[in-house]
Amino acid sequence: MRLPVLDLDKIxxxxxxRMVLDRVSLTVFSGDFLGIxxxxxxxxxxxxxxxxxxxxPAAGSVRVFGVERENSRRETRIGYVAxxxxxxxxxxxxxxxxxxxxxxxxxxxxxxxxxxxxxLLVEETLESVGLADLRERLIGELSGGxxxxxxxxxxxxxxxxxxxxxxxxxxxxADAKDKFYELLATLRRExxxxxxxxxxxxxxxxxxxxxxxxxxxxxxxxxPPAEFRAEDMLCQAYGSAVRILHHGDH
Amino acid sequence: MTGLxxxxxxxxxxxxxxxxxxxxxxxxxxxxxxxxxRLSMIGExxxxxxxxxxxxxxxxxxxxxxxxxxxxxxxxAVLETxxxxxxxxxxxAIAIIISAGLSLAVVLIGLSRAFNIxxxxxxxxxxxxxxxxxxxxxxxxxxxxxxxxxxxxxxxFFIAFDEEAARSSGVAVDxxxxxxxAATALTISVSMRxxxxxxxxxLITVPVAxxxxxxxxxxxxxxxxxxxxxxxxMFGLFVSYHANLAPGGSIVLTAVLIFxxxxxxxxxxxxxxxxHAKNEIxxxxxxxxxxxxxxxxxxx
Numbered sequence: 001m002r003l004p005v006l007d008l009d010k011i012x013x014x015x016x017x018r019m020v021l022d023r024v025s026l027t028v029f030s031g032d033f034l035g036i037x038x039x040x041x042x043x044x045x046x047x048x049x050x051x052x053x054x055x056x057p058a059a060g061s062v063r064v065f066g067v068e069r070e071n072s073r074r075e076t077r078i079g080y081v082a083x084x085x086x087x088x089x090x091x092x093x094x095x096x097x098x099x100x101x102x103x104x105x106x107x108x109x110x111x112x113x114x115x116x117x118x119x120l121l122v123e124e125t126l127e128s129v130g131l132a133d134l135r136e137r138l139i140g141e142l143s144g145g146x147x148x149x150x151x152x153x154x155x156x157x158x159x160x161x162x163x164x165x166x167x168x169x170x171x172x173x174a175d176a177k178d179k180f181y182e183l184l185a186t187l188r189r190e191x192x193x194x195x196x197x198x199x200x201x202x203x204x205x206x207x208x209x210x211x212x213x214x215x216x217x218x219x220x221x222x223x224p225p226a227e228f229r230a231e232d233m234l235c236q237a238y239g240s241a242v243r244i245l246h247h248g249d250h
Numbered sequence: 251m252t253g254l255x256x257x258x259x260x261x262x263x264x265x266x267x268x269x270x271x272x273x274x275x276x277x278x279x280x281x282x283x284x285x286x287x288r289l290s291m292i293g294e295x296x297x298x299x300x301x302x303x304x305x306x307x308x309x310x311x312x313x314x315x316x317x318x319x320x321x322x323x324x325x326x327a328v329l330e331t332x333x334x335x336x337x338x339x340x341x342x343a344i345a346i347i348i349s350a351g352l353s354l355a356v357v358l359i360g361l362s363r364a365f366n367i368x369x370x371x372x373x374x375x376x377x378x379x380x381x382x383x384x385x386x387x388x389x390x391x392x393x394x395x396x397x398x399x400x401x402x403x404x405x406x407f408f409i410a411f412d413e414e415a416a417r418s419s420g421v422a423v424d425x426x427x428x429x430x431x432a433a434t435a436l437t438i439s440v441s442m443r444x445x446x447x448x449x450x451x452x453l454i455t456v457p458v459a460x461x462x463x464x465x466x467x468x469x470x471x472x473x474x475x476x477x478x479x480x481x482x483x484m485f486g487l488f489v490s491y492h493a494n495l496a497p498g499g500s501i502v503l504t505a506v507l508i509f510x511x512x513x514x515x516x517x518x519x520x521x522x523x524x525x526h527a528k529n530e531i532x533x534x535x536x537x538x539x540x541x542x543x544x545x546x547x548x549x550x
Contacts, residue, residue: 052418080418092286092411093462093471102408106420111401138466151415158419 002029003065005162005194006051011060013046020046022218023060028162033188033195035209037202042216044198045083048164051196052080064162076107079155081148083166083198090140096150097135100125103154125157128190129183145176149183156187163187165197169204181208257491265385266377266444266497270483272392273441273453278461278475279399280437281454283430285462286410292329292431293451295344296438299325299351301447303439304372305358314372315387315443322435325351330428375446375498377487384443391440395433402426407468444483445498456505457482463512478508 006028013021020043028034036044049055051062053075062069064077100122101114108114126132129149134142139150148168155163169177187193199205206212206225214221214228221228257263284290303321307314325347332343359369371379380388399406405426408416417423442450457478458471465471486501493500 049418053420054414054418075420080415082414082418088412089286089288091462093465093468094407094411095467098407098468099411102404102411102416103419105404105408105416108404110405110422114404136467154415155419 002031004028004063005030005032005065006196007063007066008047008051009061009063011047011050011057011062013043013050013055013057015046020217021050021057024215024219025060026213026219026222028194028196030161030194031188031192033184033208033210034197034213035205035211036196036198036213036215037200037205038215040200044200044215045166047215048080048166048196048198052078052164054080076158077161079103079158079160079163081151081155081163081165081168084170088139092139094139095136096126096131096139096142096153097122099139099150100135100153100157103157107158121157121159125153128187129153129156143176144172145179148172148176148180152183156191156193160193162194162196165195167199168197169199169201177204184208254492257488262378262380263487263491265380265382266487267484269380269385269388270377270444270487270501271480272388273444274479274483275476276392276395276437277441277450277453278457278472278479279396280430280434281458281479282461282472282475283406283410284434285455285458289340290451290455291341291344291348292434293438293454295329295348295351296322296325296435297442297447297450298348298355300439300442300450301372302351302355302358304447305355305362305369308366308368309358309362313383314368315384315439318372318442319436319439321351322439323432326428326431326435329431372442373447374496375442375444375449377444377497380443388440388443391436395437398429398433402429406430445501449498449502452502453479453482453505456502456509460505460509460512463509463516478505478512482508 004027006026008024008026010023010025011021012019012023020041024043024047036047038044046055050057051069053069064075069075101118104114104118104121108118123132123135126135129152131146131149131153134146139147142150152163152165152168169180172180184195184197188195195209197205197209206228209225211223212221212225212228213219258267281293284292299321300318303318304314306312306321307317310317328347329340329343332338332346333340338346405416405421405423408419408421409423409426413423438450438454441453445453458475460478461471461474465474482501482505486504487497489495489504490497490500
């Protein structure tokens with residue numbers, strides 16, 4: 001039987017008085033590729049940040065490998081690649097290698113400096129994302145797709161079991177997008193990585209993932225894409241967005 | 251006949267150079283992270299607060315460097331409280347503390363009824379009047395801050411590049427930030443003895459800004475910043491001795507000149523290194539890209 005990597009139980013979250021997540025429960029099993037879709041403001045990114053330990057839910061629990069997640073404790077089994085990750089200071093004087101090495105900061109712990117073992121890990125990770133030849137390049141000189149892969153490598157170098165990706169293909173051209181999904185497939189195959197990806201692009205996600213979760217404050221659907229009858233679910237989950245579209249038509 | 255390096259015979263010049271060298275190491279150590287995090291104004295903040303500390307020291311007869319240090323550490327605590335407890339934007343919090351520091355300084359200077367020579371020496375720096383006592387303090391603080399930056403280098407780098415990613419991966423961001431602000435306060439308090447309150451934040455930012463024009467990696471940028479700051483202090487002191495110029499001003503003017511040259515060389519050779527890099531990437535994609543079994547470098 002496959003292990004649950006992640007177990008969310010009735011996660012509720014507020015921004016001020018506004019409820020963004022309403023008792024969202026979700027289980028992700030080892031080796032799964034789950035796509036979370038939903039309209040803007042549906043709480044997708046918020047949910048990911050809660051799993052990543054950046055936000056604390058008002059109620060509910062996050063269990064990672066059966067153990068409750070505490071924000072204060074470091075959790076190296078989860079890798080997180082944030083939204084707009086390529087919107088950093090493009091003039092930052094850091095090479096691809098230096099950035100990926102930073103991904104080992106937490107697992108090394110305080111006061112320990114990276115040594116040979118860590119440099120080897122960085123090299124292997126750069127090989128696996130196809131950036132080995134660009135390791136001495138400044139990050140600002142790379143294309144959007146290459147930068148995206150650098151940040152995935154930074155998350156992967158700590159050898160997480162679960163990788164969280166927030167809108168990873170925004171700002172990446174079509175060609176790089178295809179390569180990006182190829183890379184994800186390779187990583188799943190070779191590393192047995194469990195993937196959780198947030199996207200607003202329902203069509204593309206349905207093609208790529210094993211399971212879909214449709215979110216708009218509440219969880220409206222969780223299952224394989226074949227069962228996800230887009231129209232029905234969209235009407236429920238995207239309710240308000242659909243109405244706005246009708247206004248525009250008149 | 252006098253030689254160019256006769257000044258080395260004077261102990262006050264030896265002390266000036268030693269203190270200057272420590273400060274030349276200290277300022278870029280802190281400066282590189284301040285500049286990359288776009289927090290250069292924190293330098294100004296500590297300088298203004300230090301002025302209030304110095305004024306209090308002179309007014310009460312306490313060792314002014316000690317009161318300046320105390321004030322700076324206090325300002326560091328206030329800054330963190332404003333940011334975290336009251337959710338004030340960092341730049342606004344800095345502006346508030348600058349105002350508080352400067353107005354307190356003005357009041358204290360008024361109370362002591364004299365804009366005396368001591369205060370003047372802190373404002374404009376008095377590296378030539380550095381006492382053995384000052385030198386000890388500068389060196390002790392130097393060792394402390396450099397050890398901190400050495401031990402926490404990977405955290406400081408990660409936080410400067412991407413604070414959120416550092417936090418989500420489990421780096422003790424709050425702790426490191428707190429220590430960093432304290433290290434900044436210490437650096438500015440001791441550096442102002444050398445270049446003066448008015449110019450201390452320049453020595454923190456300008457050599458780093460020059461290094462950023464040329465650095466091809468974080469490590470190289472840091473090394474260049476040290477070299478530029480070191481040269482600025484050495485050359486600035488040398489010129490100030492021979493031409494009888496104010497040392498603080500000479501040091502910072504040298505740093506500014508280096509920046510102009512660095513920026514200029516980049517203008518004359520527009521991203522020479524980067525052009526080279528681009529060609530190499532293209533060559534790679536033509537020759538070897540297809541041999542790579544994983545999605546490789548060809549999508550640039």
